[in-house]
Amino acid sequence: xxxxxxTLQAIAVTHADGVWTVTLxxxxxxxxxxxxxxxxxxxxxxxxxxxxxxxxxVLRGAGGHFCAGGDIKTMxxxxxxxxxxxxxxxxxxxxxxxxxxxxxxxxxTGLATIAVVEGTVMGGGFGLACVADVCLAGxxxxxxxxxxxxxxxxxxxGPFLVERxxxxxxxxxxxxxxxxxAQDALALRLVHEVHDTPEMLEAALARVMNDILQCAPGAxxxxxxxxxxxxxxxxxxxxxxxxxxxxxxxxxxxxxxGTLAFVxxxxxxxxxx
Numbered sequence: 001x002x003x004x005x006x007t008l009q010a011i012a013v014t015h016a017d018g019v020w021t022v023t024l025x026x027x028x029x030x031x032x033x034x035x036x037x038x039x040x041x042x043x044x045x046x047x048x049x050x051x052x053x054x055x056x057x058v059l060r061g062a063g064g065h066f067c068a069g070g071d072i073k074t075m076x077x078x079x080x081x082x083x084x085x086x087x088x089x090x091x092x093x094x095x096x097x098x099x100x101x102x103x104x105x106x107x108x109t110g111l112a113t114i115a116v117v118e119g120t121v122m123g124g125g126f127g128l129a130c131v132a133d134v135c136l137a138g139x140x141x142x143x144x145x146x147x148x149x150x151x152x153x154x155x156x157x158g159p160f161l162v163e164r165x166x167x168x169x170x171x172x173x174x175x176x177x178x179x180x181x182a183q184d185a186l187a188l189r190l191v192h193e194v195h196d197t198p199e200m201l202e203a204a205l206a207r208v209m210n211d212i213l214q215c216a217p218g219a220x221x222x223x224x225x226x227x228x229x230x231x232x233x234x235x236x237x238x239x240x241x242x243x244x245x246x247x248x249x250x251x252x253x254x255x256x257x258g259t260l261a262f263v264x265x266x267x268x269x270x271x272x273x
Contacts (some may be wrong), residue, residue: 010036019209022060033069059128066125078094107228113151114208122146132162136192140182
């Protein structure tokens with residue numbers, strides 16, 4: 001896949017040693033999510049997935065904020081197009097679905113994903129925090145689910161709120177226009193760690209990345225897929241498939257290297273995927 005990272009308008013991207021750092025880069029708008037940002041986030045994920053050796057994607061925001069949700073200007077443009085649309089056309093639904101496809105793509109990637117959230121985490125930004133495998137928060141993080149207070153619906157992030165928080169808490173936050181500080185989010189397990197200073201947050205990120213890199217990339221991807229299915233299936237219905245996944249892993253290159261490394265008391269050397 002061809003994508004010039006130097007031409008990106010709404011995000012900034014760096015990558016090295018299998019780690020992609022994707023920064024929402026509209027600090028003047030607290031990184032509100034424009035149509036361009038949605039498109040670029042999907043393009044970069046596809047590029048990372050297609051690049052051999054990719055292991056981790058870190059998602060964070062510029063200027064002390066993570067993401068203020070959907071961009072009002074993008075919604076205004078979609079509303080105008082909807083007013084001018086012909087029968088059977090719904091540009092507003094198309095715009096909303098585009099963000100939904102973004103969330104699904106990040107939720108389903110075989111790469112390990114980490115969200116580092118600070119400052120404003122609203123609406124769609126709240127949803128992205130829920131999508132990530134690991135969410136690390138600074139003590140400044142303030143979460144808000146304002147859609148119902150604005151007369152709209154947290155449509156695309158709803159399923160991910162339920163997945164992360166459970167039905168009861170997701171419903172409570174949605175109907176109250178929920179507000180959470182970092183410690184509240186930790187108590188609900190929306191985030192997995194909270195750190196008081198930027199230095200501590202960066203140290204935590206380095207630690208989590210190092211932990212992930214010790215694991216086999218193929219095993220991580222297969223485990224994510226199996227766990228995702230486990231949300232929706234009875235354990236008894238997953239036994240046969242899980243056994244096949246395990247068998248392939250044990251007999252594959254990663255399983256052979258991992259067990260040999262354990263016996264030899266050394267770190268495994270994982271081959272790039």
